[in-house]
Amino acid sequence: MSPQKQYFEEPVVRVELSKVRFPTLCPVCGVTASIPSRITFTSGGTKLEPSFRAHALPMKRIPQPQMQALRFFVCEDHYDTDEGEDRYKAFCLIINGFAMAFFFFGLLFLGDAFSRGRPIPFWSVAFSVLFAISLFASWIAFRPKALQRAVQIVGFDSSMQNALLAFENKSYQEAVLQENPMTSELISWITKPGS
DSSP: OOOEEEEEEEEEEEEETTTOOOOSBOTTTOSBOOEEEEEEEEEEEEEEEEOOSTTOOOEEEEEEEEEEEEEEEEOGGGOOOOTTHHHHHHHHHHHHHHHHHHHHHHHHHHHHHHHHTOOOOHHHHHHHHHHHHHHHHHHHHHSOOHHHHHEEEEEEOTTSSEEEEEESSHHHHHHHHHHOTTTEEEEEEEEEOOO
16 A cells, blocks of 8 residues: 555645634625634544453543634625534525425326326426425525635645645635744645555
């Protein structure tokens, strides 16, 4: 298993997570920004858990994800709170379940109408439209926000000390490199363990 090089289509920025500072520019549009925002991600870690065998005192390590965040500044136009987002996503999932069931029954009605030579029933069309609308609403609910589209986390090194970030706005990418001259660099490839 020899290491393999992975090349990126466009260079990405490697930043040191503990020391990175982002400029006071909006990553989405590039204007001066003052509202703090963040992108959260989970990183691997280990946690000691007691073993539950009888008379066993040793502790065993269980991998536990840890939440970390990258803090950015955004403008008022691209500031987005998470208020009510989880409820909207849960509502979309529930509606999708019902719409999928109704769509299935609509297909059964449609197949029955075709096999008997009858006209297409109204319910089949209505259930199909309901299913399409619920899928569109879910696409809106689960698509990445503007900040997540502007700053993409490509990956991490094995020790979770450095992150690889791809920026949609190249002038913001240059500002990040200028703000962190000692702890960031532009890279176009990484080595990965072979498989």
